[in-house]
Amino acid sequence: MPTARIDQIAPAVLNRWHPVAPLEELTPGSDRLTTLLGQHITIQVDDAGAVAVSTVSSPADAAARQLPTISRYCYLWVCLGVPDVPLFEIPEVAEPGRRVLHAGTIGVHVSAPRAVENFLDMAHFPYVHTAILGEEPHSEVAEYQVHVDPDTNDLWATDCVFWQPMAATTSTTGQLTDYLYRVPHPYCVILYKTSPIDQRNDVIALFCQPVAEDRIQANMFLCLLDDENTIGMIRDFQLTIFGQDKPILENQHPKRLPLDPRAETPIRADKIAVSYRRWLRDLGVNYAVIPAA
Numbered sequence: 001m002p003t004a005r006i007d008q009i010a011p012a013v014l015n016r017w018h019p020v021a022p023l024e025e026l027t028p029g030s031d032r033l034t035t036l037l038g039q040h041i042t043i044q045v046d047d048a049g050a051v052a053v054s055t056v057s058s059p060a061d062a063a064a065r066q067l068p069t070i071s072r073y074c075y076l077w078v079c080l081g082v083p084d085v086p087l088f089e090i091p092e093v094a095e096p097g098r099r100v101l102h103a104g105t106i107g108v109h110v111s112a113p114r115a116v117e118n119f120l121d122m123a124h125f126p127y128v129h130t131a132i133l134g135e136e137p138h139s140e141v142a143e144y145q146v147h148v149d150p151d152t153n154d155l156w157a158t159d160c161v162f163w164q165p166m167a168a169t170t171s172t173t174g175q176l177t178d179y180l181y182r183v184p185h186p187y188c189v190i191l192y193k194t195s196p197i198d199q200r201n202d203v204i205a206l207f208c209q210p211v212a213e214d215r216i217q218a219n220m221f222l223c224l225l226d227d228e229n230t231i232g233m234i235r236d237f238q239l240t241i242f243g244q245d246k247p248i249l250e251n252q253h254p255k256r257l258p259l260d261p262r263a264e265t266p267i268r269a270d271k272i273a274v275s276y277r278r279w280l281r282d283l284g285v286n287y288a289v290i291p292a293a
Contacts, residue, residue, distance in 0.1 A: 012285050013187075016083075016186065018078055018187070018209055019075040019077050019188075021043055023071055024074070026051060027045065032044075034217075035211045035212070036210065036211070038211075053067045073207070075102065088154070088185060098223050099225075099234065101221075106242055108215070110255055112208035114249060115187075115218055116276065117276060120157065120189060120272045121273065155275060157179075157181040177193055179191060187208040187209075188207045189205065190204075204221070205221040207221055220239075258292075259277050
C-alpha cells in the first residue's frame with residue numbers, strides 16, 4: 001500500500017525516536033540502507049565507529065538531511081522530525097545482575113500498532129504459544145486494571161496474571177506469572193513479568209521500526225535475570241515465540257489498526273487493546289492506523 005507523505009505524518013509519530021538498527025550490527029566502516037516511515041535513510045559508520053544518519057536525496061527532496069540519533073537499549077534510534085519527547089527510560093537496564101541484549105529482528109508484513117496490540121494480548125497464549133506461554137484449560141484472562149500515568153502519559157496494564165508452562169528460559173516448572181504491560185511510545189511496548197529465579201521482574205520489549213504503514217522491523221529487546229543460559233539459548237527462546245506470532249500478525253486484516261471503537265468487537269480480555277486505541281487517538285497518531293471517523 002502507498003505510505004503517507006512525510007508532511008502528512010502527525011507530530012506524535014514524526015517527532016518521536018524510532019529504532020533503525022541493532023548497535024551490534026553497526027561495524028566500523030559500514031554503510032546501511034533502511035526505511036523509516038516510508039523514507040529511505042542511510043546509516044554510515046566511519047572507521048572510528050562514529051555514526052551518521054541522513055535521508056536519501058531524491059528529486060522530491062534533492063538535499064539529503066542529517067538526522068538526530070541516540071544509541072540506547074541495544075539500538076540506534078533516529079528522529080525524522082524535531083524530537084519533542086525524550087526517549088522513554090528503562091531503569092532496570094542499569095541494575096546489576098541483568099543480561100541486556102538484542103534478541104533478534106524480524107520483518108513482518110503488518111502495521112506497528114497491530115504488532116503492539118498482539119504483544120498486549122494474553123488471550124492468545126494457550127492457542128498460539130502452546131506449552132510455552134499458555135496451555136488449556138488455563139485459558140481465562142483474569143480481570144486486570146488499565147490506567148494512563150498522569151506524569152509520563154505511559155499506558156499501563158497492571159494486576160495481570162496468567163498460568164504459563166514455561167515462562168522463561170530459566171523455568172523448571174509451570175507457574176502463575178504476574179505481568180505488567182507498559183506502552184511508552186506509539187510503536188513500542190514493554191513487559192515486566194515474574195522471574196522464575198529472582199524477586200525482581202524480567203523485562204521484555206518490542207521496539208517496532210515502522211518501515212511503512214503496513215510493514216515493520218520488529219526488534220526484540222531483553223533485560224533478564226538469567227545467568228544460567230547462553231545468549232544463543234535466550235535468543236532461540238524469544239525467536240521461537242515471535243516466530244509463532246508472525247503468521248498470525250501477517251494474516252491480520254486490515255493491516256493498519258482501526259481506531260474507531262465500532263470497527264472491531266472487543267471482549268472483556270481486550271481492555272488494554274481498547275485503551276491502547278483510545279490512547280493513540282488522544283495522541284493524534286495517524287500513521288499505520290485507520291483514523292476514527
